[in-house]
Amino acid sequence: MLKLIQGGKVRPWERQPEENPVSKVAALFVDPNGAYSKISDVELWDEARDARTYAGSWPVVAHPPCHLWVNLAGVNWKRYGKQKPAWYLDGNDGGCFASALLNVINYGGVIEHPAFTHAWAAFDLPRPQGIGWTHYPESSIWVCEVWQSAYGHKARKRTWLFYSGDRPPFELDWSRKAGQAQIGWFDRNKPTLGKREASATPPAFAELLVALARNSRGRCSN
Numbered sequence: 001m002l003k004l005i006q007g008g009k010v011r012p013w014e015r016q017p018e019e020n021p022v023s024k025v026a027a028l029f030v031d032p033n034g035a036y037s038k039i040s041d042v043e044l045w046d047e048a049r050d051a052r053t054y055a056g057s058w059p060v061v062a063h064p065p066c067h068l069w070v071n072l073a074g075v076n077w078k079r080y081g082k083q084k085p086a087w088y089l090d091g092n093d094g095g096c097f098a099s100a101l102l103n104v105i106n107y108g109g110v111i112e113h114p115a116f117t118h119a120w121a122a123f124d125l126p127r128p129q130g131i132g133w134t135h136y137p138e139s140s141i142w143v144c145e146v147w148q149s150a151y152g153h154k155a156r157k158r159t160w161l162f163y164s165g166d167r168p169p170f171e172l173d174w175s176r177k178a179g180q181a182q183i184g185w186f187d188r189n190k191p192t193l194g195k196r197e198a199s200a201t202p203p204a205f206a207e208l209l210v211a212l213a214r215n216s217r218g219r220c221s222n
Contacts, residue, residue: 025109025213027206028054028062028100035206036061042210052099059165059213060109062100063201065093069119097123101162108165108216110209112201115145115158128160131174142169149177152202161209165216172208 026043027036028051036042043058045051054060097119100111113119120127126136128145135142141164148157150173163169201209 023214024058025210026054026058026060026103026107027210028060028103029064029096030061031200035201035203036210038203039207039210052095054099054103056103056107059107059217060100060103061206061209061213062104062109062111064096064100064111064113064119066114066117066119069093069097069113069117069122104162104164109163109213110169110216111162112209113160113162115160117160120160125162132171133163133169135168140164140166144169144172146172146174147176148202148205150175151205151208153205161212163212163216165212166218167215169212170215 024041024043026045028045030036030044030046030051032044032046032048036044042061045054051062051064097111097113101123103109104111119125126134126141126143128134128143131145133142133144141162143163144161146159146161148159149155156176156178
């Protein structure tokens with residue numbers, strides 16, 4: 001069994017195999033009107049419902065808020081006095097990432113976060129290595145980097161996934177498409193996406209993550 005031990009550190013224990021494959025999935029920290037609302041057998045947990053209170057038993061797709069885990073959070077705090085970054089001393093995200101991680105470990109599924117998120121180091125998670133899935137030895141944990149541009153996002157949107165399940169994850173589209181737009185202001189030749197469009201999950205990517213969650217508990221729908 002995988003456990004989240006004191007201090008938010010993940011360590012490998014053997015998971016018990018799932019006897020009865022499941023089809024229903026809980027989508028945590030999502031837009032109630034977004035891509036997941038159009039997928040069957042997906043239970044939505046948005047801000048109003050408080051996804052931190054989810055307590056099973058369906059496998060999950062988790063999108064814990066990332067704005068306090070990226071480098072820009074440090075800039076905003078120092079320059080504008082905004083909320084302290086979650087990985088700083090006395091900083092926190094209200095327990096969002098910890099609850100998502102605990103649910104993925106307990107019930108199977110996948111967490112999505114921006115590439116190079118500071119949450120990985122804060123919770124001692126293994127970093128993706130190269131292209132494809134990286135397996136954490138003697139555990140039910142796999143991690144990877146995938147570009148959402150491969151699934152229809154206008155920007156490349158480099159993303160890290162943390163997967164935990166009774167079955168290994170299936171292969172994804174590992175193509176590295178540059179994208180027609182950008183998130184931020186790094187390239188003067190590309191338009192910058194607005195906040196809502198930048199953060200939205202492409203329908204094809206949402207369907208992929210739901211399939212991964214179902215696969216984690218013995219039902220492969222990919």
